[in-house]
Amino acid sequence: MYSEKVMEHFRNPRNVGEIEDADGVGVVGNPRCGDIMKMYLKIEDGIIVDVKFKTFGCGSAIASSSMATELIKGKTIEEAMKITNKAVAEALDGLPPVKMHCSVLAEQAIKSALQDYSKKHNVHIEGLEDFEPTDPHDHE
Amino acid sequence: MEKYIYMDNAATTRVKKEVLEEMLPYFSENYGNPSSVYTLGSKSKNAVEIARERVAKAINAKPSEIFFTAGGSEADNWAIKGVAFANRNKGNHIITSKIEHHAVLHTCEYLEKQGFRVTYLDVDEYGIVDLEQLKESITDETILITIMFANNEIGTIQPIKEIGEIAKSHGIYFHTDAVQAVGHINIDVDDLNIDLLSMAAHKFYGPKGVGALYVRKGVKLDSLIAGGGQERSRRAGTENVPGIVGMGKAIELAYEHLEESNKKLIELRDRLINKVFENIDHVRLNGHPTQRLPGNVNLCFEFIEGESMLLSLDMEGIAASSGSACTSGSLEPSHVLLAIGLPHEIAHGSLRLSLGDFNTEEEVDYVVEKLTEIVSRLRAMSPLYEKVKKEEK
């Protein structure tokens, strides 16, 4: 059902954990199936120097979080802002159609953590003005 | 994979060697059509009739009350639609439960579109139907009560005898989806007042795609499949002879060895449940502690999700199933788990391990060992567990 890449990231997820003194923390929930993804960022001079995640969800959600952290680590905020769910899914060699929404969760977790950073540090981030992640407690 | 542990016997079972052996000649040398007059045809015909006798004997029915189908879903569709359309002049009300298999639920939903009224009974926390609600729901219009014998997800066995009595005292037909029960529980259709009963061979070590509907003599039932005169003109289509032969052998074997098999299964089941509770915290057992299928274990592990458990178990060579939203395709958690009152996030961590005759004590121990590792690995990744651990400190 899943690509080798997805299974590989599911088996050995990168960057699992928490960052105690994170500069930005984002929590997003999947209103479709009730999963939750939490992302922690450490940012220095506009560069994401460290990132960790925790996910309550399916294999595809765990692999998507893992891949998303890989894609933004060491990148600038602007570069991280450009990461879409499609980019996450492509980097995983594709996801089954019913599992695409799990990669949306990963994109939203990045944005939500960046938004938290932007608020806490009073930094304006282009494109986050209207960003509203789906409520993690909204199970429809 | 060196080791493969199959604990999904509620989904389907492995065909037993003795069953396969009886089936094989009906694919090759005995390939005649049972409706043909020549010898080759009557060989097939005889084989089908022997199977019918075996199936009938297993549930204390008459051979003339057994009709072969292409599985459990067809039997359920036939029983419910067949009774509904044949008895429309008497009434348009059907009573069922919220935890039926989709073969029953979707059939009832279809009938609602056709103008029938359906009551879906609630169940308690163990998944047992509310008998008071059943009695209160009965009206002059009620023509059918359809309640499953045992649930496929949580294994709960319903008070079938009481339901049968209620149905009989009101002169209402009683159908039971016994797909999970046949071959695993003693069933006497007379003692239990059952009018129609569905079964499927692949749940008791027979082949897939073959089942049967028991129809008590005198029950008014429309046909579902029109065509030739097979099954005494009530279910058309050239018989699945090898499948039917396999079903007959499988049901006979199942009831010959029922007691020893169940004794072993209950021991394995309870060993599995007890060991899980000894080794893992924040876990709950779904279904009734004792009124449950001998091989059924259904657990919820809090803070983690079912599909990630299934993938992890598969990596260890273990086959199981889950009622989590992420595994369902519709992204809705199992309707059975919701009906027993589980919140969405708890249903998320559901895992069904269904044991069968081929499982061993060593396998149970191995599964618990691996499961303990898997649960702790997935919890270490879960933001919910992190929160709870902090609160507990």
Ligand SMILES: Cc1ncc(COP(=O)(O)O)c(C=O)c1O
């Ligand atoms: C309770 C119940 N009813 C009906 C069915 C459908 O049977 P089949 O798959 O043979 O059509 C199943 C099997 O999954 C079942 O467990």
Ligand code: FES
């Ligand atoms: S997060 Fe539920 S399906 Fe992937």
